[in-house]
Each structure stands twice: as C-alpha cells, then as structure tokens.
Amino acid sequence: MTERADTPAASPAPASATADEYAWLVGFEGDWRDTWWNRDFLDLMARRLDLGAVHAALDVGCGVGHWGRTLLPFLHPEATLVGIDQEASFVTQASAQAEAHALASRTSYRVAQAEALPLPDASVDFATCQTVLMHVADPLRVIREMRRVLRPGGRLLVVEPNNFAEKAAMLVAAPGLSRAERLALLTLEATCEDGKRALGRGDSSVGEHLPTLFQEAGLVGIQVHQSDKCAALLPPYEAPEQREELRQMLTWIDGGVWLGAGGTRDETQALFLAGGGDPADFDALWTLALREAQAFREAAIARTLSGARGITCYLVSGRAP
Numbered sequence: 001m002t003e004r005a006d007t008p009a010a011s012p013a014p015a016s017a018t019a020d021e022y023a024w025l026v027g028f029e030g031d032w033r034d035t036w037w038n039r040d041f042l043d044l045m046a047r048r049l050d051l052g053a054v055h056a057a058l059d060v061g062c063g064v065g066h067w068g069r070t071l072l073p074f075l076h077p078e079a080t081l082v083g084i085d086q087e088a089s090f091v092t093q094a095s096a097q098a099e100a101h102a103l104a105s106r107t108s109y110r111v112a113q114a115e116a117l118p119l120p121d122a123s124v125d126f127a128t129c130q131t132v133l134m135h136v137a138d139p140l141r142v143i144r145e146m147r148r149v150l151r152p153g154g155r156l157l158v159v160e161p162n163n164f165a166e167k168a169a170m171l172v173a174a175p176g177l178s179r180a181e182r183l184a185l186l187t188l189e190a191t192c193e194d195g196k197r198a199l200g201r202g203d204s205s206v207g208e209h210l211p212t213l214f215q216e217a218g219l220v221g222i223q224v225h226q227s228d229k230c231a232a233l234l235p236p237y238e239a240p241e242q243r244e245e246l247r248q249m250l251t252w253i254d255g256g257v258w259l260g261a262g263g264t265r266d267e268t269q270a271l272f273l274a275g276g277g278d279p280a281d282f283d284a285l286w287t288l289a290l291r292e293a294q295a296f297r298e299a300a301i302a303r304t305l306s307g308a309r310g311i312t313c314y315l316v317s318g319r320a321p
C-alpha cells in the first residue's frame with residue numbers, strides 16, 4: 001500500500017507509455033486497491049470482528065466506495081452502508097458504482113466532513129475507514145467522531161499504513177543504490193512526512209499511532225492486526241496483480257511523482273521545507289529520488305526487479321463502551 005497521493009481510484013495507464021514498453025502490464029481485472037487484500041485474510045478478519053452481525057455500517061472518506069464495497073459481502077446479508085466523503089465528484093462516482101454493482105438499495109453516499117458526520121449519536125453498529133486518517137490534520141478528532149455515531153458495543157475498524165516502514169522495505173531491494181543513498185532517501189521520506197504533519201495534511205505513517213489514539217478516544221477491546229498482503233514483485237510478473245502493482249508504480253514515475261512521502265518535485269520540496277529540511281540539500285536529494293525511480297522503471301521493464309515489498313498496513317479495531 002504505497003499510497004502516495006490522495007488517490008481514491010486507480011490511475012489510468014502511464015501517460016507516456018509506448019505500446020511496446022507497457023503492453024504486458026494489462027490483464028488485471030479490477031482496481032489497484034483490489035491488490036491490497038487477500039480474500040481469505042478478509043474472511044478471517046470478518047470472523048474475528050463478527051462482521052456478519054453488522055446491520056448498519058458507515059464508511060468514512062469513502063472515495064468512490066471501494067472499501068465499503070469490499071467489506072459489504074462480509075456484513076449481514078441485509079446490512080446497509082452509508083459512505084461519506086468531502087469530494088462531491090467521488091460521492092457521485094460511488095453512487096454510480098454501487099448502481100453498477102447492483103448495490104444501490106443497500107448503499108447511500110453523501111458529501112460530508114469526517115470531522116462532522118451527518119449521523120445521530122449511536123446510530124450505526126460498525127464504522128470504518130481506509131487510508132483516510134493519513135490525510136487529516138487531527139486523526140483523534142475523527143476517531144472520536146466515529147465513536148460518537150457508534151451504538152454501545154459497536155465496532156470501529158480503521159485501516160491505515162506506516163509508509164515510513166514500507167519505504168524502508170522498498171529501499172532494501174532498490175536497484176543500484178549504495179547504503180548511504182538508501183539512508184539519504186529515508187531522510188527525505190522522514191522529513192517530508194514531518195512536513196506533511198506540520199502543514200496539517202496528515203501523517204503518512206499514522207497507522208503506528210492508531211492503538212494509542214483509540215485508547216485516547218475511549219474505545220475498548222482494542223485489537224491490532226496487519227494485512228498479510230505483500231506487493232511482492234517476482235519476474236516475469238506472471239500474476240496479473242503484480243502487473244497491476246507495476247502499472248500503478250510506473251504511472252506515478254512517468255507522472256514525475258516520487259515513490260515516497262512527497263509527490264511531484266514542487267510538492268516534495270514544499271513538504272521537505274515544511275519538515276525542517278535544509279533548502280541546500282533538496283536538489284541533491286531530488287536527483288537521487290529521480291535516479292531511484294528511473295532505476296525502478298528500467299529494472300521493471302527489463303524484468304529484473306524483484307522484492308518481497310512488505311506492506312505495513314495496520315487494521316486497528318475497538319468497541320464503543
């Protein structure tokens with residue numbers, strides 16, 4: 001789950017793709033987010049969290065509805081789900097996709113802020129979000145708000161990454177980088193994550209803090225799990241989901257987006273400076289980040305890139321007392 005930009009749905013094929021270089025990346029039926037989960041793991045989690053008993057669910061920061069639709073089959077067969085998102089265009093798409101999946105009668109989507117949910121107190125028995133708290137200024141406030149709408153005994157499930165740990169995992173297998181360069185890129189990652197927090201744009205590694213935040217919000221029975229899915233890459237990438245993972249990474253690289261906490265050059269520089277980075281260091285770090293990205297791209301196209309690429313994605317759950 002190298003979620004780098006605020007991307008609710010998979011991006012299109014790489015913009016600068018030539019047919020020859022990227023033709024082999026096709027074949028995965030679904031969204032990049034479908035590569036994040038093993039079905040049998042979700043089934044296990046659903047049993048652990050007794051999701052089959054859920055009748056009324058809430059998906060906060062639902063985007064185009066992907067996470068809610070992923071979970072719906074695990075809830076009670078008659079369960080209904082409300083999705084909210086601050087972006088009106090995503091809400092429209094979520095409704096259209098629910099229609100397309102014959103789920104319109106069980107789902108409803110509306111525009112709202114996670115910090116001020118348009119639901120009464122104690123009105124749902126399950127509230128959840130996926131890769132949303134990593135984008136908000138005050139995750140504790142959102143967790144408290146989600147707790148407010150839970151019935152006593154209701155369950156909160158939050159899925160968020162530790163992207164700093166994931167970046168370290170990716171760098172272990174990054175082609176052509178010295179140890180000093182890997183550490184320099186981790187410094188860039190840490191500084192940009194600090195900058196993102198300082199600017200109130202969220203914490204890309206918020207997953208690490210969730211159990212503490214749940215406790216502060218007064219939730220009980222807190223459980224912490226990790227998704228068992230890794231974005232492993234093994235040439236010649238026969239599994240369609242490996243090709244989908246590469247397609248997403250190459251889309252970002254070709255769009256000038258670093259596979260780190262930043263984004264484009266300007267976005268990364270803004271985060272780096274806000275995080276207290278020395279302006280004199282930025283150009284050299286950005287050149288290194290581009291070299292990392294190009295080495296990734298060339299090794300992928302040459303079918304030599306490989307690695308376990310562990311995904312540090314936490315699932316933290318708790319109950320309203």
Ligand SMILES: C[S@@+](CC[C@H](N)C(=O)[O-])C[C@H]1O[C@@H](n2cnc3c(N)ncnc32)[C@H](O)[C@@H]1O
Pocket residue numbers: 003005006007008033060061062063064065066067084085086087090112113114115129130131132135136
């Ligand atoms: C990375 S997307 C995840 C979408 C969806 N949860 C999924 O996993 O497919 C983050 C979403 O959170 C929404 N979001 C971020 N901050 C929000 C806030 N304060 N209130 C409501 N929605 C928010 C964004 O508009 C975006 O759709």
